Amino acid sequence: MKISYFWTSGTIITGRGSLKRIADEAKGLGATRVLIVTDPVLLKTGLIERVKEALAPAGLETGIFSGVEPEPRLQIVTECLKAVKEGGYDLIVAVGGGSSMDVSKAASVLMTNPGTINDYLGVNLIPRPGIPVIAVPTTAGTGSEVTPIAILSDVEEQLKKGVVSPYLLPRVAIVDPELTVTMPxxxxxxxxxxxxxxxxxxxxxxxxxxxxxxxxxxxxxxxxxxxxxxxxxxxxxxxxxxxxxxxxxxxxxxxxxxxxxxxxxxxxxxxxxxxxxxxxxxxxxxxxxxxxxxxxxxxxxxxxxxxxxxxxxxxxxxxxxxxxxxxxxxxxxxxxxxxxxxxxxxxxxxxxxxxxxxxxxxxxxxxxxxxxxxxxxxxxxxxx
Ligand SMILES: [Fe+2]
Missing domain, CATH: 1.20.1090.10 (Dehydroquinate synthase-like - alpha domain)
Structure with a gap:
């Protein structure tokens, strides 16, 4: 048997209604201010309101960044990072498909590491863990809630580029199938x-x-x-x-x-x-x-x-x-x-x-x- 490693997210919570556990998890991570990162389409569906309601018992300050796009460009990470910094957030809750989760994961490590995401394209180049991310998928496909990977689009080179690091693994993944029922x-x-x-x-x-x-x-x-x-x-x-x-x-x-x-x-x-x-x-x-x-x-x-x-x-x-x-x-x-x-x-x-x-x-x-x-x-x- 050859040597192999097995990595996954810190805590994985599954099941109908598991979204409600998010307040306890946010508190458990010692968060004081939470930024929900999502896309404009989801923002309109009312799903983000449900996440805010579920977070409410934790009594934390909550903000929203809804600037995530499909197949997100590298620049979206910079914009998300700016929102995290300006609001003084210490926890990111990623709500959506792979795009929202990947942008969140990338922004989280830039809170504790210098430079831009371009400096870390590649495998195992990130020196330190970032601020915690709770990943809440609303599709059933990408698996980004449990991967150490963020995929971003380089528009100039017309290439998709990946950042791979164990520090990209979300601290918590909440996989609630009820969030997927409205998916077309x-x-x-x-x-x-x-x-x-x-x-x-x-x-x-x-x-x-x-x-x-x-x-x-x-x-x-x-x-x-x-x-x-x-x-x-x-x-x-x-x-x-x-x-x-x-x-x-x-x-x-x-x-x-x-x-x-x-x-x-x-x-x-x-x-x-x-x-x-x-x-x-x-x-x-x-x-x-x-x-x-x-x-x-x-x-x-x-x-x-x-x-x-x-x-x-x-x-x-x-x-x-x-x-x-x-x-x-x-x-x-x-x-x-x-x-x-x-x-x-x-x-x-x-x-x-x-x-x-x-x-x-x-x-x-x-x-x-x-x-x-x-x-x-x-x-x-x-x-x-
Ligand atoms: Fe894939």
Missing amino acids: PAITAATGMDALTHAVESYISVNATPITDILALEAIRLIALNLRTAVANGQDIEARSNMSMASLLAGIAFANAGVGAVHALAYPLGAQFHVPHGVANAVLLPYVMESNLLGALPRFKTMALAMGEKVEDLSDRLAADKFNEAIKLLAADIRIPLHLRELGVTAESIPGMAEGAAKVTRLLANNPRILSVSDIREIYERAF
């Missing part, structure tokens, strides 16, 4: 496929461990059983609960095992064409898996079984095809586009995107199949 079907579908991608990429990662394996497989099983229902009827709290749990488990898995080529190939779609992260992953997943199966055949059979496919008597090779068919059917059922061209991607951009994706070595290093630039170009072409 298209976002439920895209974020759910992001969670599936996390689970699949963790399970076939060359850095998978026995701990990440059980988390990833359970996430795959839960998604196969619940994502369609959550898309069809967002009010189905059982499907929502199972998707929240799946997203959390997949998040814990990939925070430790890493994601691979799907995420690497998705980055240029987000940076150049502003395709939402979940959609980019969802469209690419089947095409990347067709290429990846040779690198992890027995694991593809196990994933097919986790998806509920009847593959017990099949060879690993044929079972792998069944797995790929199952994820394609799931994507089709929940109306994920089949091709990159439906997302506004142009054929001329493919060579440049392949060059860009090939540079995401941090993720490609986890992938079970080694991919050259021309392999990546071929995958994009098949997906086009």
Whole structure:
């Protein structure tokens, strides 16, 4: 057994109504002034009011920063940091999808470390822990509540860049499925496929461990059983609960095992064409898996079984095809586009995107199949 580390958030609170525990957690962290970090869309839904109400028993001063955007630019972290500093806040409550959580995590470490977020792009470059973050996801997909990663867009270079540090792990994650019931079907579908991608990429990662394996497989099983229902009827709290749990488990898995080529190939779609992260992953997943199966055949059979496919008597090779068919059917059922061209991607951009994706070595290093630039170009072409 090789040496491996396992990291996750300090405290993880799950279950319907768990948002109400946030006041105790905020007090427990010794906070006096709390900044809720979110996006303008969520601010209008009334969800932020619910978070404020849940925080009220703690009797803390509360402010709101709602300047988070989808696929946030590096600059948004600077703006958020300014809000934290000006208000003298000592706790950040991140409410939203991956964007709000990633911006919060990045801003929190800049309260105790000099410079801007640009100084810490890369792996393990942050010297000190930041101020505490409580992460409250309102989607079921990104897993950012349990990852040591913040992904930000560099507009000039048209690249997504990552900050990776254990100090980015939230002190507390509160995963309350009731916060996800108002999520529209298209976002439920895209974020759910992001969670599936996390689970699949963790399970076939060359850095998978026995701990990440059980988390990833359970996430795959839960998604196969619940994502369609959550898309069809967002009010189905059982499907929502199972998707929240799946997203959390997949998040814990990939925070430790890493994601691979799907995420690497998705980055240029987000940076150049502003395709939402979940959609980019969802469209690419089947095409990347067709290429990846040779690198992890027995694991593809196990994933097919986790998806509920009847593959017990099949060879690993044929079972792998069944797995790929199952994820394609799931994507089709929940109306994920089949091709990159439906997302506004142009054929001329493919060579440049392949060059860009090939540079995401941090993720490609986890992938079970080694991919050259021309392999990546071929995958994009098949997906086009
Ligand atoms: Fe992701």
